[in-house]
Amino acid sequence: MSFDEETRHFPSARETQVGLPARRAAAELLSAVIDKKQPLDDILGRSLAIGWMFDLPQRDRALARAIVATSLRRRGQIDRVLDTFLERGLPEKAGKLYPILLSGAAQLIFLKTPPHAAIDLTVRLTQHDACARRYDKLVNAVLRRVAKDGKRIVADLDAPRVNTPDWLWARWVSRYGEDRAHAIAAANLVEPPLDLTVKSNPEERTAQMSVRVLPNGSVRLLPKGRIEALPGYEQGAWWVQDVAASLPAHLMGRVAGKRVADLCAAPGGKTAQLALGGASVAAVDISKTRLKMLSTNLARLGLNATTVAADAATWSPDEHFDAVLLDAPCSSTGTIRRHPDIPYLKSPKDINDLAALQARLLDNAVALLRPGGTLVYSTCSLEHEEGEAQIAALLERNRAIQVNPILPNDVFGQADWIQSPGFLRTFPYQLDLGTPEWSGMDGFFAARLKSNK
Numbered sequence: 100m101s102f103d104e105e106t107r108h109f110p111s112a113r114e115t116q117v118g119l120p121a122r123r124a125a126a127e128l129l130s131a132v133i134d135k136k137q138p139l140d141d142i143l144g145r146s147l148a149i150g151w152m153f154d155l156p157q158r159d160r161a162l163a164r165a166i167v168a169t170s171l172r173r174r175g176q177i178d179r180v181l182d183t184f185l186e187r188g189l190p191e192k193a194g195k196l197y198p199i200l201l202s203g204a205a206q207l208i209f210l211k212t213p214p215h216a217a218i219d220l221t222v223r224l225t226q227h228d229a230c231a232r233r234y235d236k237l238v239n240a241v242l243r244r245v246a247k248d249g250k251r252i253v254a255d256l257d258a259p260r261v262n263t264p265d266w267l268w269a270r271w272v273s274r275y276g277e278d279r280a281h282a283i284a285a286a287n288l289v290e291p292p293l294d295l296t297v298k299s300n301p302e303e304r305t306a307q308m309s310v311r312v313l314p315n316g317s318v319r320l321l322p323k324g325r326i327e328a329l330p331g332y333e334q335g336a337w338w339v340q341d342v343a344a345s346l347p348a349h350l351m352g353r354v355a356g357k358r359v360a361d362l363c364a365a366p367g368g369k370t371a372q373l374a375l376g377g378a379s380v381a382a383v384d385i386s387k388t389r390l391k392m393l394s395t396n397l398a399r400l401g402l403n404a405t406t407v408a409a410d411a412a413t414w415s416p417d418e419h420f421d422a423v424l425l426d427a428p429c430s431s432t433g434t435i436r437r438h439p440d441i442p443y444l445k446s447p448k449d450i451n452d453l454a455a456l457q458a459r460l461l462d463n464a465v466a467l468l469r470p471g472g473t474l475v476y477s478t479c480s481l482e483h484e485e486g487e488a489q490i491a492a493l494l495e496r497n498r499a500i501q502v503n504p505i506l507p508n509d510v511f512g513q514a515d516w517i518q519s520p521g522f523l524r525t526f527p528y529q530l531d532l533g534t535p536e537w538s539g540m541d542g543f544f545a546a547r548l549k550s551n552k
């Protein structure tokens with residue numbers, strides 16, 4: 100990928116004359132992710148609604164988001180460059196010095212920011228930070244060297260490897276082998292396209308926008324500007340959902356007239372699919388705030404579901420369901436393309452803790468099924484513990500459950516999305532549409548199970 104491709108949708112500093120506020124927002128966001136382990140989307144959501152990004156014009160927000168995403172996607176490469184020029188390492192107790200340097204170097208190496216603007220604004224940003232301010236000359240000196248030699252240094256590095264933290268790399272190599280680990284990591288470096296699940300007539304949508312129609316009928320476009328400004332948003336004609344995320348609901352087969360429990364339902368992409376398919380859906384989620392988002396989304400789409408705020412691991416209504424969809428909370432390592440903060444938020448311990456929660460959720464999901472009912476379990480994780488191993492353990496614990504293998508026909512003829520013994524397993528490097536920016540899909544796991552009780 101060229102540097103220009105990475106920034107194709109984002110204005111450069113020269114074009115917009117944006118300055119310090121966008122850079123400050125970027126450094127704040129990076130600090131929140133790296134130092135405080137806060138998910139980027141959560142902070143963005145909060146700061147857009149009430150916080151320090153609230154007053155920023157849309158273009159500044161887009162630039163801040165681009166600087167943050169690039170800094171995180173390319174963090175490994177940028178760190179190598181900074182290490183080369185920080186002869187004595189990073190000083191201690193230096194406030195936001197590291198996020199400031201990271202964001203400045205990202206602009207110089209990977210974004211189209213003119214060097215004088217990137218250096219000047221980053222030095223001024225340093226001078227605004229009470230703890231980092233005494234290092235303004237260091238920032239100036241380091242960034243001048245980055246401007247001169249940064250691109251040459253990163254060009255010699257194996258970008259997919261260097262930008263993947265060691266713990267994740269080791270996991271993927273041991274599970275999938277070096278070549279596939281490399282392909283996963285390479286796909287994670289590319290800004291992903293935007294997939295929309297459309298209520299009807301994908302071809303009609305094609306006429307209005309520059310899009311591709313995917314094998315499942317999703318419409319793919321290159322993200323540009325606000326999602327709410329795309330045609331059909333107000334009319335509720337579509338919702339945002341990666342092609343891979345749309346597959347678990349398809350695995351339920353025909354749901355018209357069926358009673359379906361959607362456990363862990365918010366923000367409701369899969370609930371919407373089930374409701375559109377004619378199911379009567381109970382949408383369960385532990386988070387009231389996220390359930391509100393689900394209700395708002397369904398209202399825009401003109402679709403209905405009953406919402407239930409409950410812990411799906413213990414929820415026990417007075418009914419059994421024809422089908423249960425459990426789209427469990429997970430490490431989300433299949434969605435790093437969209438969420439480049441994930442490698443810096445999650446740890447091996449999180450994966451173990453989440454796997455324990457998934458097992459409890461699965462046991463309750465089985466208990467909610469009527470005899471002969473269908474359970475679809477899915478996660479947007481590439482980790483074995485949250486996918487294949489989870490199902491193997493369930494089958495050991497519960498003899499009344501068996502695998503109902505997923506067949507190519509269930510996934511629009513895409514046999515390479517299926518692995519023995521009939522599980523869905525997609526990777527970020529799949530769905531090649533010719534160029535990196537149009538290609539890829541989230542990494543997902545799904546299993547379809549049947550109750551024999």
Ligand SMILES: C[S@@+](CC[C@H](N)C(=O)[O-])C[C@H]1O[C@@H](n2cnc3c(N)ncnc32)[C@H](O)[C@@H]1O
Pocket residue numbers: 362363364365366367368369370383384385386389409410411412426427428429
């Ligand atoms: C992967 S997201 C679900 C995405 C959703 N299925 C969709 O397609 O839009 C996981 C959801 O699980 C919810 N969650 C986490 N723990 C839960 C629990 N114990 N019971 C119910 N929901 C839970 C979270 O609030 C979050 O909304």
